[in-house]
Amino acid sequence: MRIGVFIPELVRHLFKKPATVDYPFIKQELPPGFRGSPYLKPETCIVCRACERDCPAEAIEIISINEAEKRFKMIIHNDRCIHCAQCVDSCPTDAMNMDTKFEISDYDRHNLKMEWEYVRAVIKPKSAEPKS
Amino acid sequence: MKFQIPIGPQHPALKEPIGLRVMVEGEIIRDADLRLGYNHRGIEKLAEQKTWIQNIYLTERICGICSHSHTTCYVQGVEKLMELQVPRRGLYIRTLVSELERVHSHLLWLGVAGHEAGFDSFFMYTWRDREIVMDILETITGNRVHYGINTIGGVRRDLDELQVKKILDSLDILRKRSEYYKNLGTTEPSFVARLAGVGYLSKEDAIALCAVGPTLRASGVPRDVRKDDPYAVYDEIPFEVCTADTCDVLGRTVVRIKELFQSYNMIEFMLKNLPEGPIAVRAPRRAKPNEVVSRYEAPRGENIHYIKSNGTDKPERLKVRAPTLGNYAATIKMLKNGFIADVPLIFAAIDPCICCAERAVALVDARTGEEKVVPMLALKQLSQKIYGLNARKREVEWPL
Amino acid sequence: MATLKTFIYLIVYPGLLFLFIYSTFVEWYDRKLYARFQNRMGPTHTGKAGILQPIADFFKLMAKEDITPERADKGLFSALPAFGLAIVSTAMLLLPVWNYSLEKPSFTSFNGDLIVMLYLLSLPTFIFFLAGWSSTNLFSTVGAARVLTMLFGYEVPLFLSVLSPAILAGSWRMAEIAAFYRARPLLILVNLLAFFIALICIQAKLERTPFDIPHAETEIVGGTFTEYSGKKLALFRLMMDVEMVVAAGLLATVFLGGFPANPWIGLVSFILKTLFVIFFLSLIRATTSRIRVDQVVSFSWKYLAPLAVLQLLIVILVKGFIS
Ligand code: SF4
Numbered sequence: 001m002r003i004g005v006f007i008p009e010l011v012r013h014l015f016k017k018p019a020t021v022d023y024p025f026i027k028q029e030l031p032p033g034f035r036g037s038p039y040l041k042p043e044t045c046i047v048c049r050a051c052e053r054d055c056p057a058e059a060i061e062i063i064s065i066n067e068a069e070k071r072f073k074m075i076i077h078n079d080r081c082i083h084c085a086q087c088v089d090s091c092p093t094d095a096m097n098m099d100t101k102f103e104i105s106d107y108d109r110h111n112l113k114m115e116w117e118y119v120r121a122v123i124k125p126k127s128a129e130p131k132s
Numbered sequence: 133m134k135f136q137i138p139i140g141p142q143h144p145a146l147k148e149p150i151g152l153r154v155m156v157e158g159e160i161i162r163d164a165d166l167r168l169g170y171n172h173r174g175i176e177k178l179a180e181q182k183t184w185i186q187n188i189y190l191t192e193r194i195c196g197i198c199s200h201s202h203t204t205c206y207v208q209g210v211e212k213l214m215e216l217q218v219p220r221r222g223l224y225i226r227t228l229v230s231e232l233e234r235v236h237s238h239l240l241w242l243g244v245a246g247h248e249a250g251f252d253s254f255f256m257y258t259w260r261d262r263e264i265v266m267d268i269l270e271t272i273t274g275n276r277v278h279y280g281i282n283t284i285g286g287v288r289r290d291l292d293e294l295q296v297k298k299i300l301d302s303l304d305i306l307r308k309r310s311e312y313y314k315n316l317g318t319t320e321p322s323f324v325a326r327l328a329g330v331g332y333l334s335k336e337d338a339i340a341l342c343a344v345g346p347t348l349r350a351s352g353v354p355r356d357v358r359k360d361d362p363y364a365v366y367d368e369i370p371f372e373v374c375t376a377d378t379c380d381v382l383g384r385t386v387v388r389i390k391e392l393f394q395s396y397n398m399i400e401f402m403l404k405n406l407p408e409g410p411i412a413v414r415a416p417r418r419a420k421p422n423e424v425v426s427r428y429e430a431p432r433g434e435n436i437h438y439i440k441s442n443g444t445d446k447p448e449r450l451k452v453r454a455p456t457l458g459n460y461a462a463t464i465k466m467l468k469n470g471f472i473a474d475v476p477l478i479f480a481a482i483d484p485c486i487c488c489a490e491r492a493v494a495l496v497d498a499r500t501g502e503e504k505v506v507p508m509l510a511l512k513q514l515s516q517k518i519y520g521l522n523a524r525k526r527e528v529e530w531p532l
Numbered sequence: 533m534a535t536l537k538t539f540i541y542l543i544v545y546p547g548l549l550f551l552f553i554y555s556t557f558v559e560w561y562d563r564k565l566y567a568r569f570q571n572r573m574g575p576t577h578t579g580k581a582g583i584l585q586p587i588a589d590f591f592k593l594m595a596k597e598d599i600t601p602e603r604a605d606k607g608l609f610s611a612l613p614a615f616g617l618a619i620v621s622t623a624m625l626l627l628p629v630w631n632y633s634l635e636k637p638s639f640t641s642f643n644g645d646l647i648v649m650l651y652l653l654s655l656p657t658f659i660f661f662l663a664g665w666s667s668t669n670l671f672s673t674v675g676a677a678r679v680l681t682m683l684f685g686y687e688v689p690l691f692l693s694v695l696s697p698a699i700l701a702g703s704w705r706m707a708e709i710a711a712f713y714r715a716r717p718l719l720i721l722v723n724l725l726a727f728f729i730a731l732i733c734i735q736a737k738l739e740r741t742p743f744d745i746p747h748a749e750t751e752i753v754g755g756t757f758t759e760y761s762g763k764k765l766a767l768f769r770l771m772m773d774v775e776m777v778v779a780a781g782l783l784a785t786v787f788l789g790g791f792p793a794n795p796w797i798g799l800v801s802f803i804l805k806t807l808f809v810i811f812f813l814s815l816i817r818a819t820t821s822r823i824r825v826d827q828v829v830s831f832s833w834k835y836l837a838p839l840a841v842l843q844l845l846i847v848i849l850v851k852g853f854i855s
């Protein structure tokens with residue numbers, strides 16, 4: 001046991017810059033690959049509904065608007081989304097993507113909803129390999 | 133004078149709700165009683181309605197600190213059910229994240245122990261250095277808390293050279309800092325005075341009361357699932373099981389600090405011997421009817437998942453035994469004949485994760501001991517009735 | 533003129549106004565130091581470098597809802613904060629800061645004012661005890677019992693250690709003690725041991741880590757202050773700050789040679805010396821963890837009290853040597 005073992009460390013830090021960041025005024029850089037919110041690139045979506053089926057929070061909703069025209073509407077309920085990126089992994093055509101936004105809070109949960117209305121794309125899905 | 137002090141369900145020493153009633157005489161605790169169930173979330177029931185894939189993210193949310201432990205435990209079980217052979221690189225990355233998680237959890241615990249003992253500077257410094265691990269985890273998994281790196285059949289993200297280098301660099305800093313905390317935590321007189329001899333749990337009691345994890349190892353029992361029943365790649369990695377024989381809170385601190393160094397060595401070994409190859413195999417959507425028990429050494433102790441499948445794409449039953457549950461009985465034993473001042477420390481020393489351990493709620497009449505099953509609606513009406521009537525009644529005794 | 537001087541003495545400097553401003557400044561200084569010791573930022577945004585934060589906190593608390601427990605002793609419960617603040621402010625007036633003369637004792641500086649000062653500094657402890665006891669909360673009651681238990685530990689070493697410079701100076705009047713050491717600065721070194729003992733005891737009196745046992749947040753919630761809210765809590769917090777200023781002032785007077793009689797130089801030296809003392813108080817707060825109440829008592833009787841007696845012995849020997 002030694003008295004005051006901590007003192008040198010404390011006094012040394014008295015003259016150093018604080019380790020904390022003045023957050024809302026100074027933003028920190030996010031690492032690439034940070035999982036933010038999912039968004040859709042409608043031109044590549046083939047409406048296979050894999051994302052809808054695998055989403056653990058049931059945050060993705062795909063509605064058929066016009067069967068004949070093959071028009072669909074996708075709603076991502078970002079208020080329910082748990083930002084797991086499973087939809088990105090499940091999507092066979094890279095139509096689902098993640099951005100790196102995290103300051104998405106809002107007073108009204110309906111403002112978080114995102115919608116896309118689009119015609120089904122006709123692309124051949126990639127061979128069914130899990131993403132790496 | 134004997135009186136009862138309610139610690140919880142809401143109390144600054146507890147980060148989550150739990151009902152701890154201690155019967156004290158002056159400053160000495162004579163008896164303690166633990167009531168659970170304030171934080172039940174119905175996760176097991178929910179798991180029966182979700183597919184295998186969806187359940188990964190559900191089990192991840194059982195606990196915030198050991199989120200990787202629960203998913204790994206679950207995913208291992210499911211892989212056994214589906215008879216999948218996970219590629220070695222995938223296993224290595226999975227184990228790497230496990231060990232990083234252990235580092236962050238133990239550093240967090242050190243800080244919490246400091247805070248509970250009123251040593252806030254220690255708390256601030258350990259948590260500052262914990263940020264290094266959190267940053268590593270964020271870069272390799274994409275999130276600070278819920279890593280989401282596991283998937284059935286492997287992991288979801290690969291490591292690249294840059295990340296490997298970054299982790300190796302950070303390890304040096306972490307080693308230096310941990311050495312410093314080891315020094316500080318075991319020599320600062322006021323801190324040691326609070327830890328040494330507090331919350332004594334003898335070796336026999338620890339075994340009889342089924343303590344797990346660092347609590348058990350601090351009582352001198354070298355039990356660790358990583359060694360006793362190796363999963364993932366623990367049979368290839370050299371490491372030692374850390375124990376202490378002081379059987380008190382100081383011992384639990386020392387065990388955790390020693391484990392930090394073991395984890396650093398393991399991380400370094402894994403990064404240097406990272407095998408090449410794919411990181412995941414494709415998993416089927418359904419599992420054959422079967423049942424499996426999966427064990428995992430979480431930072432807090434042994435974590436057990438029991439999974440039963442029935443041939444569909446959903447589990448028929450998922451049972452989770454979180455490590456904290458195994459330590460509750462030992463906590464009561466440790467609290468007896470201690471000081472009130474030591475309650476937060478003893479309780480924090482098992483590193484409780486209360487919502488992890490809330491798996492079932494039983495309605496028991498405290499006076500008659502009678503058990504009942506009631507629907508949620510009836511329960512709500514009952515509570516409204518009781519609290520509507522008794523809201524302002526004074527001198528309500530805890531019915532023991 | 534004399535009336536005006538007394539009036540200024542009571543209300544402006546070093547009376548209420550100065551005390552309010554300076555004690556909030558001291559709280560900021562303590563918080564900022566504590567934060568920087570811990571590699572944090574501390575208060576940052578209210579005023580320049582957060583200097584107005586304690587005042588903002590004070591007014592925020594003043595505006596909050598004020599609850600008195602139903603079963604508390606209402607009169608006592610509400611009167612205590614104001615009473616405590618009055619006591620520590622009175623103690624401030626006794627410090628030889630400005631309006632005193634060495635030859636002619638007045639109502640703020642007289643022979644034996646050191647004893648009155650120590651007495652006035654003991655009273656807040658009883659205020660805390662009564663505050664905890666009268667609120668009838670379980671946590672407060674435990675806190676109140678701890679306040680008294682701790683008092684038995686640190687009070688005697690504090691008295692002994694403050695007496696030793698007085699014995700060396702041969703006076704019970706703070707102004708004279710200070711003047712004695714100002715004239716012979718080397719003798720300050722004789723009391724070094726007593727200074728550190730007194731620092732630790734003052735830390736215990738102010739209930740700061742490692743002695744923040746009566747309101748140990750993680751054990752007994754708010755301790756003695758569990759039931760206090762709003763204005764009363766604001767007054768209590770202000771009282772703690774003022775007590776810190778007064779205690780630091782006392783140490784600066786008897787151990788560090790006091791303050792010159794000139795108002796401006798006196799003010800500057802008062803501020804510098806109290807900040808110097810408070811620096812040590814903050815350092816102790818950052819270095820240690822909270823100990824148990826039984827450890828406080830055994831620590832003070834095993835180490836502090838014998839050391840204080842040793843200091844007395846040294847002082848008596850030195851005194852014999854000088855004369
Ligand atoms: S990120 Fe996860 S929760 Fe959010 S929409 Fe995609 S799958 Fe659903």
Ligand code: SF4
Binds near residue numbers: 052090096
């Ligand atoms: S976003 Fe991808 S997964 Fe979802 S429906 Fe479109 S193609 Fe299928």
